[in-house]
Amino acid sequence: MSSTTRAATTPELIDPRGQRFAAAVTSVLLALVLILGPALGLPVLIVQTLAFGAGSILGLKYQPWGWIFRTAVRPRLGAPRELEDARPPRFAQTVGLIFGLAALLGAVAGLPVLFYLATGFALVAALLNAIFDFCLGCEIYLLGKRLLGDGADTSRATT
Amino acid sequence: MTAGVWIVLAALIVALAVGGARRLTDGRAKAVAADRLPRLDGARLGADLGAEATLVQFSSSVCAPCRATHSLLAELTGSRAGINHIDLDAETRLDLVQQFGITRTPTVLLLDAGGAVRHRMVGPARRPDVMDALDQVTGRSADRPTRPANN
DSSP, X not given: OEEEOSOOOOOOEEOHHHHHHHHHHHHHHHHHHHHHHHHHTHHHHHHHHHHHHIIIIIOGGGOHHHXXXXXXXXXXXXXXXXXXESHHHHHHHHHHXXXXXXXXXXXXXXXXXXXXXXXXXXXXXXXXXXXXXXXXXXXXXXXXXXXXXXXXXXXXXXX | OOHHHHHHHHHHHHHHHHHHHXXXXXXXXXXXXXXXXXXXXXXXXXXXXXSSEEEEEEEOTTOSHHHHHHHHHHHHHHTSTTEEEEEEEGGGOHHHHHHTTOOSSSEEEEEETTOBEEEEEESSOOHHHXXXXXXXXXXXXXXXXXXXXXX
């Protein structure tokens, strides 16, 4: 017997392979940003931060690497074995956006340590996602909730 | 080499180390020390305990592997009477999250008939681990498909 105490919602579903593909592209771009440095790498960093922003604010449908997967890669692979809830990867895009903006600030304001640290952390998260299918941001989410929440039994409205 | 190249290498090593460690330890059933078995009851959980055992799963909306763990546990408990599966939203049960030190979703607690927490599985649950832990708690190996013992 199985019971769920979560609110019954019909979440937006996505192909999980698109996420892995997007994370792989993100990893390559962030590695490129680091190798090129704060000056030469800035245009690439801007592109990647815009991609994070599109996935986070507009939705995964608008994440450009996911779009490339859907239009160019997925037709060659066929249907996925199972679909996945879109909320976890969208939250991961939001975490990426925060790191991307921090790295941009570091590059523009002449703070190389901030630039390298923020981009480095974003690269670790993207690599974990691409290689192991782990969503680091999603785990930080619960830790953040624990720190911020007071344990009150409040039902969150789902979007 | 420039600083950036070193950071790329460091990020790669960190990602491989964290990911590799996770792959080895995720979903392994760990027995809770017998001298301190915290208890949970149906009233606290908001659902009935199973007559023999209960799997309490902590999930969250931003957790992709929670779905697979839910399906696995629902399947395993569906075929065994007396074992219940309760899937909680960790975000709305921060009291339990704090009390049991849940840091990741999915985390699964296995309770015995009396509601004592006997095993803990952090990360996506693994079928053989869940089955072995259930057998230990219920003291039988019923409903296990015929297959050679593997240890």
